[in-house]
Amino acid sequence: MANHDVPDSTDWLTTPLTAIAVVENALRCQICKDFYKTPMITSCCHTFCSLCIRRTLSNEGKCPVCRASEQELKLRSNWAMEDAVQAFINARPATLELARNADTDKTSSKRKAVQDHHESGDAPDGKRLRSSTRLRNTRSHPSYTVPAEEDETVQVSEGDEEFQPEPEDGLVACPVCESRMKEWQVFKHLETCTGPVQRH
Numbered sequence: 001m002a003n004h005d006v007p008d009s010t011d012w013l014t015t016p017l018t019a020i021a022v023v024e025n026a027l028r029c030q031i032c033k034d035f036y037k038t039p040m041i042t043s044c045c046h047t048f049c050s051l052c053i054r055r056t057l058s059n060e061g062k063c064p065v066c067r068a069s070e071q072e073l074k075l076r077s078n079w080a081m082e083d084a085v086q087a088f089i090n091a092r093p094a095t096l097e098l099a100r101n102a103d104t105d106k107t108s109s110k111r112k113a114v115q116d117h118h119e120s121g122d123a124p125d126g127k128r129l130r131s132s133t134r135l136r137n138t139r140s141h142p143s144y145t146v147p148a149e150e151d152e153t154v155q156v157s158e159g160d161e162e163f164q165p166e167p168e169d170g171l172v173a174c175p176v177c178e179s180r181m182k183e184w185q186v187f188k189h190l191e192t193c194t195g196p197v198q199r200h
Helices: 009-014 020-026 050-059 079-120 123-140 142-159 183-192
Strands: 039-041 047-049
Touching: 009 020, 009 079, 020 079, 039 050, 039 079, 047 050
Parallel strands: none
Antiparallel strands: 039 047
């Protein structure tokens, strides 16, 4: 052959698609190690190139894989394997090239990501730190303002001379005249309420 680049399943081991090496091995004859040519299946369900298995049986009369006795007249064509091999052979060059290019692109992307990280420095962490500081300040702020609001409320209450605590008698005050009555009577009372009671 003029082309010395003989296709081999190890070609995949330098690409991200290393598992295809196993697939390719399954499509190769275990006698000649090449892709099946006119694959034939034995009675023990092993497949070989037609010429390879016929030569082996004429010399040994046994399957080269499991060493079971075999006869040439029992061989059957493995059409499904032949179709699979041909499809793989057709797709192999483009798939292998794509896998090799993908590996190169992946390496370039990693290199660019590392470079971008060094250029940006610790800016993301610094930004996160500043945000966290603001958040902590915001959370701590109410703890200082709440007591101040409570103090204001107390001052207003203390300044109200008319403030009287509600007696615990189970009654409620009318919101208009402040007369005390049972809760269920309030709505009916409001219909006839004349207003606040004048205090002397």
